[in-house]
Amino acid sequence: MFTSKNEFRPVEGEVRIPSGCAVSAIIDRSGRPMTGEKIIRSIATMHDRSNGLGGGFAGYGIYPDYKDYYAFHLFFDSRTARKETEDYLAAHFEVVYSSEMKTRKTKGITGEPLIFRYFLYPLSKRLANSLLDEEQYVVKCVNRINSDIKGAFVFSSGKNMGIFKGVGFPEDIGRFYLLDEEYEGYMWTSHGRYPTNTPGWWGGAHPFGLLSYSVVHNGEISSYDANRRYIEMFGYKCNLQTDTEVITYVIDFLLRVKHLTLEEVAKVISASFWSTIEDKSEEERRQEVFLRKAFPSLLINGPFSIIFGFDGGLMALNDRLKLRSMVCAEKGDFAFVSSEECGIRVIEPELDSIFAPAGGQPVIYTLREGVVR
Amino acid sequence: MIDMFIPPEYEVVRNTELCIGCRVCERQCANEVHKYDKDLGKMIADSTKCVNCHRCVALCPTHALKIVKSDDTYKLNYNWPQRAMNEIYRQAATGGVLLSSMGNPTENPIYFNKILVNASQVTNPPIDPLREPMETTVYLGKKDVEIKRDARGRLKDTLPPQLKLTTPIMFSAMSYGSISYNAHESLARAAEELGIYYNTGEGGLHTDFYKYGKNTIVQVASGRFGVHEQYLMTAAAIEIKMGQGAKPGIGGHLPGMKISDDVSKTRMIPKGVDAISPAPHHDIYSIEDLRQLIYSLKEATAYTKPVIVKVAAVHNVAAIASGIARSGADIIAIDGYRGGTGAAPTRIRDNVGIPIELALAQVDERLRQEGIRDSVSIVVGGSIHSSSDVVKAIALGADACYIATAAVMALGCHLCRSCHAGKCNWGIATQRPDLVKRLNPDIGKQRLVNLVHAWTHEIQEMMGGMGINSIEALRGNRLMLRGVGLNETELRILGIKHAGE
Numbered sequence: 001m002f003t004s005k006n007e008f009r010p011v012e013g014e015v016r017i018p019s020g021c022a023v024s025a026i027i028d029r030s031g032r033p034m035t036g037e038k039i040i041r042s043i044a045t046m047h048d049r050s051n052g053l054g055g056g057f058a059g060y061g062i063y064p065d066y067k068d069y070y071a072f073h074l075f076f077d078s079r080t081a082r083k084e085t086e087d088y089l090a091a092h093f094e095v096v097y098s099s100e101m102k103t104r105k106t107k108g109i110t111g112e113p114l115i116f117r118y119f120l121y122p123l124s125k126r127l128a129n130s131l132l133d134e135e136q137y138v139v140k141c142v143n144r145i146n147s148d149i150k151g152a153f154v155f156s157s158g159k160n161m162g163i164f165k166g167v168g169f170p171e172d173i174g175r176f177y178l179l180d181e182e183y184e185g186y187m188w189t190s191h192g193r194y195p196t197n198t199p200g201w202w203g204g205a206h207p208f209g210l211l212s213y214s215v216v217h218n219g220e221i222s223s224y225d226a227n228r229r230y231i232e233m234f235g236y237k238c239n240l241q242t243d244t245e246v247i248t249y250v251i252d253f254l255l256r257v258k259h260l261t262l263e264e265v266a267k268v269i270s271a272s273f274w275s276t277i278e279d280k281s282e283e284e285r286r287q288e289v290f291l292r293k294a295f296p297s298l299l300i301n302g303p304f305s306i307i308f309g310f311d312g313g314l315m316a317l318n319d320r321l322k323l324r325s326m327v328c329a330e331k332g333d334f335a336f337v338s339s340e341e342c343g344i345r346v347i348e349p350e351l352d353s354i355f356a357p358a359g360g361q362p363v364i365y366t367l368r369e370g371v372v373r
Numbered sequence: 374m375i376d377m378f379i380p381p382e383y384e385v386v387r388n389t390e391l392c393i394g395c396r397v398c399e400r401q402c403a404n405e406v407h408k409y410d411k412d413l414g415k416m417i418a419d420s421t422k423c424v425n426c427h428r429c430v431a432l433c434p435t436h437a438l439k440i441v442k443s444d445d446t447y448k449l450n451y452n453w454p455q456r457a458m459n460e461i462y463r464q465a466a467t468g469g470v471l472l473s474s475m476g477n478p479t480e481n482p483i484y485f486n487k488i489l490v491n492a493s494q495v496t497n498p499p500i501d502p503l504r505e506p507m508e509t510t511v512y513l514g515k516k517d518v519e520i521k522r523d524a525r526g527r528l529k530d531t532l533p534p535q536l537k538l539t540t541p542i543m544f545s546a547m548s549y550g551s552i553s554y555n556a557h558e559s560l561a562r563a564a565e566e567l568g569i570y571y572n573t574g575e576g577g578l579h580t581d582f583y584k585y586g587k588n589t590i591v592q593v594a595s596g597r598f599g600v601h602e603q604y605l606m607t608a609a610a611i612e613i614k615m616g617q618g619a620k621p622g623i624g625g626h627l628p629g630m631k632i633s634d635d636v637s638k639t640r641m642i643p644k645g646v647d648a649i650s651p652a653p654h655h656d657i658y659s660i661e662d663l664r665q666l667i668y669s670l671k672e673a674t675a676y677t678k679p680v681i682v683k684v685a686a687v688h689n690v691a692a693i694a695s696g697i698a699r700s701g702a703d704i705i706a707i708d709g710y711r712g713g714t715g716a717a718p719t720r721i722r723d724n725v726g727i728p729i730e731l732a733l734a735q736v737d738e739r740l741r742q743e744g745i746r747d748s749v750s751i752v753v754g755g756s757i758h759s760s761s762d763v764v765k766a767i768a769l770g771a772d773a774c775y776i777a778t779a780a781v782m783a784l785g786c787h788l789c790r791s792c793h794a795g796k797c798n799w800g801i802a803t804q805r806p807d808l809v810k811r812l813n814p815d816i817g818k819q820r821l822v823n824l825v826h827a828w829t830h831e832i833q834e835m836m837g838g839m840g841i842n843s844i845e846a847l848r849g850n851r852l853m854l855r856g857v858g859l860n861e862t863e864l865r866i867l868g869i870k871h872a873g874e
Binding site: 219220221222223224225226227229230232233234258259260264271273274275283286287289290291292293294295296297299300301302303320321323 | 493496497498500505506508510511512516518520527528530532535741744745746747839840841842843845846847848849850851852853
């Protein structure tokens with residue numbers, strides 16, 4: 001848990017901070033690894049959509065040597081916090097490898113916390129005694145650290161993926177973490193932030209992650225409190241008070257708990273208008289009416305464009321009115337998503353196809369069948 | 374002197390220069406206030422009989438009439454206002470319980486008026502309801518279903534029966550008997566045209582109105598008046614009335630003089646005898662008994678209709694609602710202490726129960742804390758004055774609102790609060806054929822439709838301003854609300870921040 005050191009500059013979780021943003025993603029559906037160099041160039045092109053108060057990335061397939069272990073990325077604001085967290089981790093996990101994360105001094109990036117990485121596996125006895133499944137156990141431990149250990153924050157907890165984020169322009173954050181040299185993955189997503197309130201803190205930057213899920217989001221949803229108060233009934237706790245956090249929980253609930261498909265999730269959170277549903281085929285109508293009737297409180301209203309990353313692919317989705325720009329493109333095995341076309345053209349000027357998905361139309365890109373990740 | 378003259382609270386004032394002696398006022402007044410005095414050669418009025426229903430004022434062709442607050446007064450006394458003194462005199466003369474009608478008129482806070490609504494500026498766009506879809510459709514019923522799929526992997530509709538409303542407003546329970554045939558017809562036809570529901574109240578359903586069944590909620594109350602299989606099967610939903618905001622803890626009151634032949638037949642009770650429902654349902658002395666009635670009604674209707682349980686907003690309403698939510702009810706209706714009535718003991722109407730805003734906030738929060746908010750829908754009533762009250766109620770956590778006082782006002786009611794006398798000059802709260810026929814159901818229906826359309830447009834405007842284009846996204850969205858002039862406790866109970874925060 002991070003708290004502000006100055007009551008006049010509250011951080012995420014103490015105050016709700018809306019932001020505008022840029023998002024971008026690239027996936028090589030053949031599964032070939034690429035460094036973070038392209039995604040940095042993509043998000044850097046949209047520099048003016050950020051204001052230097054937050055940037056971040058998620059890379060998938062970046063830890064092939066540790067792919068069976070949960071990769072925890074942590075911020076600490078003191079060595080005491082680190083000590084306390086490591087004691088907690090040792091009591092709950094087998095720690096396979098741990099180290100301070102390699103960073104480079106970068107102009108424009110200041111005030112960084114201590115940043116550590118751990119590869120972990122739940123202690124089998126603790127796991128068995130918890131009566132939880134493995135994922136629930138890990139989530140619970142993450143929540144414990146984030147809400148109870150002062151000065152510690154887990155900002156990435158998936159397998160074979162990692163989130164890298166901080167306060168600064170996203171391209172500087174990317175270089176700070178050496179994403180262009182040290183990491184190779186089949187998919188990258190990125191985020192540049194334009195918060196309309198205080199600078200916040202490193203944990204408040206995006207992507208937001210939950211296990212291997214990550215969300216980057218541009219927008220300010222007007223349904224926030226309706227979504228939050230509903231999802232909190234199911235054990236989620238919206239500590240950060242950000243849109244991205246609640247969107248991640250909503251998607252997690254619908255996918256993991258309710259076992260909906262990605263397309264069905266899109267029909268819940270970015271539901272078609274009733275008048276549109278009326279015009280659909282009998283079967284589609286039945287399905288969509290059911291989803292709207294069953295999950296009315298998970299409709300996400302107001303402007304958003306999100307890129308939802310998961311193990312093996314991504315889903316890009318706009319709000320039902322498309323109040324935020326977002327374009328998708330393809331070139332061979334590559335697929336791209338970006339707030340603006342320039343974020344794609346800068347890395348791939350010649351494209352096979354490019355289009356702006358309609359409001360509520362999910363665009364899903366996954367690794368080609370049979371690709372081992 | 375067992376009785377004593379009590380000066381009238383209001384005086385009828387006639388502008389003799391404007392009066393043309395047409396005697397409309399005389400013909401319109403069932404209380405016989407106006408008459409033509411041959412000797413004096415002019416119209417005179419007996420203000421002691423006036424209930425201030427404004428019928429004569431509204432119909433006077435030359436606008437020669439007005440009703441003013443009388444300036445006759447006892448010696449002024451803050452501790453003993455005139456009303457309190459008059460009530461003593463009345464009870465000393467009669468030995469009776471004071472009766473009143475319509476909602477609690479006292480000066481307690483109206484919380485809706487101390488809540489302000491948000492709008493979008495810059496960081497997210499307001500949505501223009503004139504140019505973009507703005508959805509007010511809402512489905513009421515249980516939502517907590519398991520996801521099941523057929524062999525082809527398609528989702529199965531596992532939801533229990535739902536009520537579809539095109540706008541989150543319904544006409545609340547008013548029985549045939551307390552209000553007239555024409556009032557019921559107006560409500561039923563308006564509900565049908567609007568794609569919403571009206572509620573029979575506890576007086577049964579006149580056979581003429583069975584044809585509006587798909588827009589009808591039938592009530593089962595402690596008196597079980599007019600309840601039979603066909604009544605239940607005809608309806609879209611069944612409401613168990615456990616309590617009413619105007620008179621929590623007691624049953625319905627229908628004075629005998631309002632029980633006409635038709636009312637007697639519909640209610641299945643004798644003509645002309647007071648119909649006082651028992652205070653409790655005598656088969657429900659506890660929550661587990663309620664469950665049995667809910668399931669009896671579901672069995673009787675083959676699980677095809679949602680069951681609503683209506684309770685008055687009382688001190689521990691959150692715990693009660695939690696019990697109801699776990700007892701198989703599909704919808705909980707909560708009626709606040711300002712809610713209307715056709716007749717209630719004055720002391721109960723004015724002193725029992727709590728404001729709907731506080732009750733709603735607590736019920737919604739409690740159900741969420743217990744993780745069961747989606748096992749019921751919440752409908753609230755008890756003085757919803759306007760579309761902005763609807764917006765605030767939904768943002769506090771309601772699925773929809775019940776309106777009744779506003780609905781009868783659309784039919785002409787001027788809140789004279791004399792329904793129990795059965796002489797409603799507007800043809801609403803009366804069974805006298807000469808009065809009933811004053812309410813034209815064609816016009817009544819149209820005025821109700823107009824009112825709900827107008828409110829719906831206003832709801833859409835406010836939603837659009839907040840950047841919301843579907844009413845679902847407003848439900849429970851308390852960040853959209855701020856209190857003004859409320860203390861910490863009130864804000865905590867309402868679950869909202871103060872303006873400026």
